[in-house]
Amino acid sequence: MEANLIEVLDKGFVKLVDFMGSDLRVVNSARVSFGGVSKGEDKDKLLIKYLMEHDHHSPFEHCTFQFHIKCPIFVARQWMRHRISSYNEVSARYTEVKDEFYFPAEFRTQDTHNKQGSLKSSDLDNAALSKIYQESIEASYEAYQKLLAAGVAREMARGILPVAQYTQFYWTINARSLMNFIRLRADSHAQYEIRVYAEAIEKMFKEKLPWSYDAFAALNKK
Secondary structure (H helix, E strand, O other): OOOOEEEEOOOEEEEEEEEEOOHHHHHHHHHHHHOOOOOOHHHHHHHHHHHHHOOOOHHHHHOEEEEEEEEEHHHHHHHOOOOOOEEEEOOOOOOOOOOOEOOOOOOEEEOOOOOOOEEEOOOOOHHHHHHHHHHHHHHHHHHHHHHHHOOOOHHHHHHHOOOOEEEEEEEEEEHHHHHHHHHHHOOOOOOHHHHHHHHHHHHHHHHHOHHHHHHHHHHHOO
């Protein structure tokens, strides 16, 4: 597997393209307010813990991550609700869509207590449902190819493709906003398909900013 890349779902991935900063960058960004610098690891860790506990989050904005994401379109549309970051997505106006679609390992039933939630269920016939799902996707992609062959513009032909289609985008975000993304999307109430991406990103955050991650996790993993 490629370094800094975590495979997600059946065909997706999260890849860390670039990173700027460190826990020490957070510390120095905070201490500059009163003309100070690092005071050693123990005191620096306590400072990060204090910043996190008292919502002094601006020092974390000085650390930046850039990711390359491959995910289903319906996941990307949830993802892009997080607006304090930068996105550049592959365009189906410029490129022909590949035959790459998300196929769930199993189907879930609607949560009757949460309108936007779902639940695992042993009552569903996954084999029969997978057949319906696959046939629908194959039919839509075949129709897409026929429209292109007939001379229809890519920007119009793409309209018949389902949101299970995989897309790719670059995502640049500072550590403060990244923590908000993880807090919301790695939560047990988040949809499974975006939650597994958030969990992959959380691992990369922990690797690059271990002190900051520990302080974040202490508040958010209770």
